[in-house]
Amino acid sequence: MKHIISFILLLAMVHPTFGQDRTTLSGYIKDGSSGETLIGATAYIKELGVGSTSNEYGFYSISVEPGTYTIEYSYLGFETLSRQVDLTENQTVDIEMGDAAEILEEVVVVSEAEDQNVTDLEMSVNKLDINTIKSIPTLLGEVEIIRALQLLPGITTVGEGATGFNVRGGSIDQNLVLLDEAPVYNSSHLFGFFSVFNPDAVKDVKLYKGGIPSRYGGRLSSILDVRMKEGNSKKFTMNGGIGLIFSRLSIEAPLIKNKASFIVAGRRSYIDVLAQPFLNDDLDGSVLNFYDLTLKGNYNINERNRVFVSGYFGRDNFGFGEDAGFNWGNSTGTLRWNHLFSDRLFSNITFYYSDYDYKLSFGAEATNSFDWDASIVNYSVKPELTYFLNPNNVIRFGGQAIAYEFEPGRAVGVSEGEVSDISLDKRYAIEGGVYLENEQDFGEKWSLNYGLRLSYFNYTGKGDAFEFGDAPAGFRRPITSTTYFDQWESIETYTNLEPRLSVKYQLNPVSSLKASYMRTAQYLHLISNTTASTPVDVWLPSTNNIAPQTADQVAAGYFRNFQDNTYELSTELYYKKMNNLVDYIDGADLLLNPAIEGDLLVGEGRAYGWEVMLKKTKGRLGGWGSYTLARSERQVPGINASEWYPSRFDQLHNLTLSLFYELNKKWSFSSTFTYLSGTPTTFATSRFEQQGYVVPHNANDVRNNVRIPDYHRLDIAATWVPGRKPDKKWQGEWVFSIYNLYQRRNAFSVYFRQQEGRVLADQPTNTEAIRLSVVGSMIPSISYNFKFNQ
């Protein structure tokens, strides 16, 4: 590590002006109307042709020779601001930018930031503007972040209602979903229909599919970094909406003007409230709802210190009469402190808590009941420093420590008053990481981000650690020995060195080539062998029997903008190799099984593909088209005769088209079309009879040998704003949408069954293939959204 630090410093010093007297221009870039800091805004020194991009907290810093400069501040959707700065000594300039759309109505200002697609070093990154997300037609009119991401190349889902998303052929547990830096272990409400993010509280959404910088770690395939709004620091604002599924309300207001503000945002579904009068007696007392609450506050202590507190609490509740109840949800809490050591050294320290848990209960009587709950809880501290060395070098370094507590299942059954406790032991682990990265420009054409992450994992007591004997590939391995470990006593440790590199070569002002390499390591595994992940799936640590997953990914891309940045073209090729992926023996028992590690198999994966996206960013007609040609495959000893086979989310073609059209000030329209190759599945070849039952059999013993029919769907939406006046306090809009316009019955899966009903003796039994569709018709909806500004 020491050598690497020296190496990076050495590289940084290569810059010719290093060591000369420098003055620093720094500050925060904010949205002038709300006081929200802007992430990724640029401050550009015209005379020198150098600039700085504001970080996740809106902070920018440039160190240059003293002089008088013209600084251009720009951010997509905002009017570019120009400032003359006499930089004889270090200066702090906080900038408040004006909303371009409000000033110039339909004409969007052409700003420097619009060529970011080409000039930015980042590749394999998808950013979605929250306003774009809000314009996409959705299921039941609910604005949906994760489903919006699925319109971008390389991001797919196994079907409607499936939890999570798949990035470049990775499984859903390989995505690190961060909400204000705290991981969210289950990003969905109602399985996968809605995500846990309240759009009114979200400021910025960024998804890394590759070229992930060293400051992120812990998952193989992607990082979804969702940042919450800080809350309007200038005036009271209220946002809300009434839809068919949810109602939402958010309130933002300054606590101390320009110094402290907060946001509180809540949503609740009300299917059960609406349905209550129509429920039969036997459904009385049933509960079916989901809700979430997002809170954030911040306080600007002084120019050098700012603190943020944020929290999320969400839950899905299902209750069936008096007999059974089931609920699950996430809670997270984040405390952050931004501190400026100097105009060039920005620091942030984050403390977070995150918890995912579920509870099930059956049986109303105390003498006959079953209660079961499980959870994953973690606490973490994460210091990060950014050193704006000079305009050509931004060095970031920091670390993270996480303490995990896994409760894989606490279950108590009572049968006729006899209690049996079949709980599993808790499991504990510590994860650590340190990193160093530098973003460096070499001349006009070359930019690099190179870094290294060292990650460490320690699986610890207290609890029993098992050793397993051998079994033929694909069969359950028996426990051969059990050893007890005390609290925090080390059972197994793992270390991984994760190099990361991104390179950009600017071909000319409108086009560039980019390439990246990353190694990632993941120490957690979501244990799930169902088509779509269920809320009862359990997270397990790497143990003495389960090694961490690792992946290497290379990607290369070509980026070009046309017609004065009106069109952006991005195309990338990637190849990803994954090791130690968890799979399952046939008939694996994954829940409440103390010897679960004996039911797991370990295999390899590879995913590769070509992604292309063409985006139109200006004019009344905007939108994008995205196409991905991809493969995702697995090889697991004991499955598919140990040969490579397509993974559950191998979808060769993925085409999406998203169009937005603004007819006039009152009416705007949008539509999206999605086409996805059918997911692979395993079909039986034969049947045989056993005690009168007809049993399917796959005589060739192959996995995922056939595909269900292709998926395609068209959605449309129209938004009507009855009276749009910029100074109006209350602004309302109606959104009309139709999901699945041409009523395609897309298959989620195809399964086999013997004819329904009781089998009669001596009569042959029919067998059939059944298509399961989650949405079988068009779903129209209407919702009303409002905004109130004091």
Added chain:
Amino acid sequence: MAIIRNSILALFAVLGFMHCTDPIDVELDSAESLLAVDAWLDNLPQEQTIYLTWSQPYFDATTSAPVTDAIVEVTNSGGTAFAFTEVEAGVYRWSPRPEVSSLGEEGMNFQLSIDLGGRLYTSQSTLQGSPAIDEIRQEFRDDEIGREDGIWTEFFARDLPGLGNTYWIKTFKNGAFLNKPDEINIAYDAAFDAGAQIDGLIFIPPIREFINPIPDPDDDADLDPAPWSPGDNIRVEIHSLNKEVFFFMETLRDQILNGNNGIFATPLVNTRGNVISQSGETVLGVFNVASISSLEATIE
């Protein structure tokens, strides 16, 4: 605990959670026919039958082709051999004689051998105990979600001591076996499956109550789905299973009910039988010799 998950997810379906199903035509790969052994025997003094058939393409809804002219024999560890003779195509039977009334006693091992034109197939089974059924309780219950009002029953028995006893609880309504796939009621000790390690208890409530017939919501003939009416005869039997036969039944049940799990279905998995071919090819089905305990009652 798969069944717990399954029952949770089935509850969503009850709420009319939006999804729909319809039969479609799909093309399947072809495959060779395999020998399927259906050898479920017991030690009661009654006829014992073994069915041998060939597997067939999945959508072939005709009666399975019988395996004829096999030499089928069962031997117990007491040294007695039982010859099963072909009484009709593919049906091999042994009938009790005055001197040998049953296959054997608890604790005995049994060997099955099938000679099919020189190809040899063998299997082993141990006769294990089954607990006595103490009571079949009848109760009138009000309607509740997923349940009509009417007479419901529950059986009470205590799992035999020791971990890893496995059973198949079969119910007969007026003499007819409740044979729907979702009426399969198997138990590992007193609970659902191996992970739980619940030993020597009274069977847990879902198992106790799985003896009620499951109505067909779509079937018009089944408009009155109350499970039992006064005068009905209920008979509950506990069959002891060998552990690998339990796992076979668990896979069988999960596979034929997989569709009930909707979007949470598991990949297609093959059952693993316990019949071994000397030439190494796959043999379908199982051989099990069970002890059977039972209790009967009339619904009042």
